[in-house]
Amino acid sequence: MIPEELQLIIDTAEESMKEAVSFCKKEFSHIRAGKATTSLLDGIKVNYYGSQTPLNQLASVSAPEARLLVVQPFDKSTMEDIEKAIMASGLGLNPNNDGHIIRIPLPLLSEERRKELVKHAKEVAEKARISIRNTRREANDEIKSTVQEESLPEDSRFESEDAIQAHTDKHIKNVDELLEVKESEIMTV
16 A cells, blocks of 8 residues: 555656656647648747747638648738748748638658658657656655655555556557657658
């Protein structure tokens, strides 16, 4: 039986690990795979009257075809700013502005670009893994000090550390599975 003080540390650590997995999922949604998804433009911020505003607050984004994104600004005066932000995003997209809407054709990914995207996905996954491992280390340190301060039995310390390790393994496995899926998405022509 794990004492309440230690269970609280374990629960907090697990929450933090879940956040790392969520971060990984969110970052993967911004990495382009084969077909158009509106989430591809989620991270883009547009300079709107001197402040950085998320694109989805200035325009509606849709994917009417597998290789096309359409951005329809709510205010036509923001067209050029939106276009500049998309070009500066580093996604390798070339928007076409017709005065009413912005069409963004998605070019086929070259083998080289696919490998770059996979490399980026691996970096994101590694950041998530590092975050999970750091959480484990911090939780274990906190468990050790709590056991000493509260004069709790050593067995409860080992039991708690085992629980932390189980959560660590589970969440790292989740990140690895997400990476595997994203890698196959990117490499599928």
